Amino acid sequence: MLNKHVYTFLGCDKDYSEAKTVIFGAPFDSTTSNRPGARFASSAMRAESGGLETYSPYQDADLCDAAVFDGGDLELCFGDTTAALGQIEQFCTLILTDGKLPVMIGGEHLVTLGALRAAVRKYPDLHIVHFDAHADLRDDYLGASLSHATVLRRAWELVGDGRIWQFGIRSGDRPEFDWGAGHVSTQKFDFTGLEKTAAALTGKPVYFTLDLDVLDPSIFPGTGTPEAGGVSFLQLLSAMLSLKGLNIVGCDMSELSPAYDHSGVSTAVACKVLRELLIMLS
Amino acid sequence: MLNKHVYTFLGCDKDYSEAKTVIFGAPFDSTTSNRPGARFASSAMRAESGGLETYSPYQDADLCDAAVFDGGDLELCFGDTTAALGQIEQFCTLILTDGKLPVMIGGEHLVTLGALRAAVRKYPDLHIVHFDAHADLRDDYLGASLSHATVLRRAWELVGDGRIWQFGIRSGDRPEFDWGAGHVSTQKFDFTGLEKTAAALTGKPVYFTLDLDVLDPSIFPGTGTPEAGGVSFLQLLSAMLSLKGLNIVGCDMSELSPAYDHSGVSTAVACKVLRELLIMLS
Amino acid sequence: MLNKHVYTFLGCDKDYSEAKTVIFGAPFDSTTSNRPGARFASSAMRAESGGLETYSPYQDADLCDAAVFDGGDLELCFGDTTAALGQIEQFCTLILTDGKLPVMIGGEHLVTLGALRAAVRKYPDLHIVHFDAHADLRDDYLGASLSHATVLRRAWELVGDGRIWQFGIRSGDRPEFDWGAGHVSTQKFDFTGLEKTAAALTGKPVYFTLDLDVLDPSIFPGTGTPEAGGVSFLQLLSAMLSLKGLNIVGCDMSELSPAYDHSGVSTAVACKVLRELLIMLS
């Protein structure tokens, strides 16, 4: 008689053993340089997901037919970045070892580094597809090497030149863009070239990291550093669907900050993006 | 000396006897399944309408030249759905009997059913043009046959197959879409085919029901169930204007929920849509 | 490794079998006459409860030492009041039959009626202690006999004269107060006489219903009908603790409406009240 399913993200109520995909929250935002609060994203999304249908008219498929387990939230230590990344890495390793696909909900974008460390150990030839407003290629930020502003630089140290494909980037300092030109592929402002990239990555292990602030702040105001001039929901959806068929071995979305989402629209959008992503992956 | 006109919607200050169009509020939202509060839409719109001009540069016409009476709000009973629909039906019947055009401001979308019952009695060959994010074609919702999620299904019971034309639909469960395919015309996502539909409906009595959540939540966050991927204001305006010249015998707009409209933009948009609609109808 | 306990209210993570107290949500608010949204109270409280300690310095006791099971939320049908009350009654009956204490989190205050029906069947000599800003003694509200404004009148029909003890009442129409004078005990504005009432009720079965709007809106703004002149948190706490030792056989708290609680303070207060209540009951 009790409505247990409200405790998981919409439709993600399979048992761990039968699940092919595992979603979990990584509520950490201690290095956020502007507006913090992404720690509350996963719990806000679970609560809000009840307003969504499980069926996608875009893909003509239903989330209930995917086999997804919602693992809840990791309990991470605020203020101790190294420890938090270690916990994330450990949990992703567990999921990967069990042959399942980890889909992490940040938290700030730095949480990606923990998941990447786990993924690259299993898939040394890992490629990274990165949607974001910000390049995140700084070598350090106010002296810190572990920061949401440096996460792709740290990622590059794991995978090396030519393995990172950025799209939608519309913010960074000049040195980031200059450094990036020699080491990663950066598409400014939009998704031009994504289909070609997808074709080139066919068969290779791919980690897909989605900083939700790639969306325009008109539709996604609830984020730490809103950056005008972003893509629409339909552009993002279309871009995600063009990754269908790739060998995606890990995934995350980050930077929803519910405290700045007074209307709830950002959270609703994040839920819809996650629904489409989970269906696309299945 | 007193500024009486603030008590009606902008420019809708004609007497009942001389009016051709009657607007009124139907503040009811008891069956809303997600975020309630549409009950406050009409009073919020009246207060906000003072920020708008009566002149439309889109149609080069002025709302003051339309003959519109603002009848205020019905006093509906929360929690007693059947009684509330009865009051709406009774009031619409009165307006129709007097040869005037009813334009109802919801409330949740279920209020449409009361108006439709009145309209279909006078116009048995009624057609329905429906703009919405949601199909609203469920047969019941958690056991209730009267719900904002079933309203078009109940409408179909009144008018029958081939009489309902839906546009902009981007949410529903699979059975709704499957059932709808056999009974109504559903254009997913946008207004493709609307001009052709308008041509086919020429001369026939048409009820136009506008669930404002057909708009993208970037411009219309203040609604019960925001659904990303909607149309822009200019797309909606253009679609509405393509209905000009039809024999529209009843009209409504619904699902503005001011408590989720912190910036006031949703309410301002709803006011502008109503202005354009009233001018278009005159 | 996963932090499962965030899914229940703070510290209420015992198994059903070992629990003495069962908390559950009744997310229903269809008859709310002013600002709806109490349906979201229980889920907001669970999310917010993580900001609280389990230890109470007021009672020098810890919630973890109470044996509380969090049963989650009932899935109630909006717009069908009779059905919703039936579900609540059925679930409370189950808990009472198992010899456990039900503590319900509304929802609007009408949900109390479902629980009372279950309780009075088991305890025909039930007394009701009622903290509220509003008398809730109307016989009908806009024609509806089932309404959050009539709930104590319906309760009186169950238990009869001299069984309802109201405290803190500061709003109602004149007929409510007049009728109440002959049938229930009403303490206006504050808790004067509560200790005497508690003494008189010793040993009798008592249902305690707490409408949180008895609190002053300075500390509890997030409610449907904020009514100035209420009690402070410390006054409420002291009043609740004076019920300690009574034979409380059922309990509820209602009317937190998170959408009007922008600062989160109302929700935090509700959580703290629940913690103290659960510890007091154990």
Add this chain to the structure above:
Amino acid sequence: MLNKHVYTFLGCDKDYSEAKTVIFGAPFDSTTSNRPGARFASSAMRAESGGLETYSPYQDADLCDAAVFDGGDLELCFGDTTAALGQIEQFCTLILTDGKLPVMIGGEHLVTLGALRAAVRKYPDLHIVHFDAHADLRDDYLGASLSHATVLRRAWELVGDGRIWQFGIRSGDRPEFDWGAGHVSTQKFDFTGLEKTAAALTGKPVYFTLDLDVLDPSIFPGTGTPEAGGVSFLQLLSAMLSLKGLNIVGCDMSELSPAYDHSGVSTAVACKVLRELLIMLS
């Protein structure tokens, strides 16, 4: 069938001819030095008043038994202070000439000056009772002699020494307090001495001006310049009731700014204060 009464403040629906009291809004806030927006107070209060009962358990009396006409809002010119005050003076003169009692809802506190000019012409021996957080005794504010910060100084120019009685004052610059010591009676922080003042004013014509920011910002956050350390609602209510029996010939309340009242509590409090005031005056 239409619910016309929502267009006036709760229960203030008598005709002008039969009314003894006339309430009206003065939506003007152009000289507000901090957070503007008091222009929206009267329309927000009318909309919110539906959440209140007409019956007062404090005075055991009903607002419906008072004879109050709601004259709506004046249409004042923003940015032209002199013109706005002239319109207010003209309208109050009309009300006073008809032998009725004007009760004005600001707007910023400067609107009081327009009403005072009308009142002092009819009652040259006028006394002023003033509840406020701020002394408002500056001679000019940034060069402007007409300002919400100078309104009581301008009032003094109308009535002279010994005629202004201030209570609750907890903000001002040193020269205001120094000047005030020689010309007006100022009770800092609270209502000490009010009963004595009331006794001294028996039989004399009194204008009562209530700046709502005399309330503590915990209960009244929605105001231009919130000032901690204010009085509670019950203290204010008690103070107002101690004026009962005086020959009050004019009245106003000001400085509710709804844009800063996200929870709606300030507006609800203002409505309740107005209800009690209107009942007390009748």
Add this chain to the structure above:
Amino acid sequence: MLNKHVYTFLGCDKDYSEAKTVIFGAPFDSTTSNRPGARFASSAMRAESGGLETYSPYQDADLCDAAVFDGGDLELCFGDTTAALGQIEQFCTLILTDGKLPVMIGGEHLVTLGALRAAVRKYPDLHIVHFDAHADLRDDYLGASLSHATVLRRAWELVGDGRIWQFGIRSGDRPEFDWGAGHVSTQKFDFTGLEKTAAALTGKPVYFTLDLDVLDPSIFPGTGTPEAGGVSFLQLLSAMLSLKGLNIVGCDMSELSPAYDHSGVSTAVACKVLRELLIMLS
């Protein structure tokens, strides 16, 4: 060791003597007819600008390389329109006399008049490029000749026929549009024809006045009178960049109202527009 630069707008920390451009705030909004609060725009923008990069990937240039001095805010008198405009005129004259470019941050749009008076004295053949949602061509507004709704009419009195070029206009009353047709160039809704206008203005002194409500309220909700159907950030950016190379001698942006910008997105957008404008001007 102290982080002094947070006190100026991002990157605008040159000394006055070496600066080519001077930005300053004009916090005045007393004539705003709808939602006031633009007075807080400049201080909100300075605080928010820390979330932005100084580098523009759109122009491949850095704000730090422009020579901009942030002069802080003028201290203007609310409620005394004439005095406020005088202060603005005086300060702009000072900047122009020193051979620097003034860039003013409103406040309401009326502040433009003060700057224009200074500019037209130095450049009698001044042309005005005007981006706005509203025509602002009324001769008076509720009796006031100085109003944010009349500012371009007053501007026309300074420069005469054929000197004002409006773009994006989507609101006004009929007489404004009719009068405008004979005296100014008005492009409704968008920027069509802007490049041709820019070509025609080559070499002439141009004042560029940007009412930020030309943007669609989806991306710019935080403004006094949000008007649906506006341009996107990228359209505005592109339009601004098409002015590059003109002899711009004065500039302003206005009508950000932070109190209605709960998510902070409007303020962030305004900051980004200002960054791009300052880089474009350098």
Add this chain to the structure above:
Amino acid sequence: MLNKHVYTFLGCDKDYSEAKTVIFGAPFDSTTSNRPGARFASSAMRAESGGLETYSPYQDADLCDAAVFDGGDLELCFGDTTAALGQIEQFCTLILTDGKLPVMIGGEHLVTLGALRAAVRKYPDLHIVHFDAHADLRDDYLGASLSHATVLRRAWELVGDGRIWQFGIRSGDRPEFDWGAGHVSTQKFDFTGLEKTAAALTGKPVYFTLDLDVLDPSIFPGTGTPEAGGVSFLQLLSAMLSLKGLNIVGCDMSELSPAYDHSGVSTAVACKVLRELLIMLS
């Protein structure tokens, strides 16, 4: 002509050389375990302080007569707790070495540790007076020894037994209270005993650390962990003034989180507390 003083906290515009007191912001909140955002406190307070008078009617003294320099904000590294505390310690050492009094505006409460390290080096016999809702005596929090929940435990390691005097404490886990009983003096809930403590501390060097959440959330909702049952503004003011005359050698206030202060009241209260504190210290 420019209004430079808006850039400092109200009235704190003396030069460093002539100042006796130095205020500065420590915008750090990376270890906040619940709602982050205290990093924005100091800049929000500077912006808001313009709404306050410099004169205190409570102390009959003016902030302009105190000699206070506003040093702006330190630029601290989010996510690197050790580095941030080092910067704070270094800056406080500088101020103390110059014989001035440091008054730090947090940030989260952990920033106090940096200031204490500087103070205890100069004053080895330092005593600490601590107003707070939370005991902050944990030895570690989720594994981190540096946390806002452990700051007083770390402080104890610096000063030893019998040197810390806590007031207003109403939250903590049982071990904190148990441990505290043997090492510090803890007054639960209120300020009972403060005058006696003040008497005992006469002549000794005292550091006063004020966690603003000691205030009740009705008046101070904008904080990370609102805890009902706190003190009123007037109680806090009275308590602070009872410290007058002590040898206070360092001071801080912390835990204002403006993102949760939608009405601005918390920020206004914090400004008033700071004004009274600075006047009391001078």
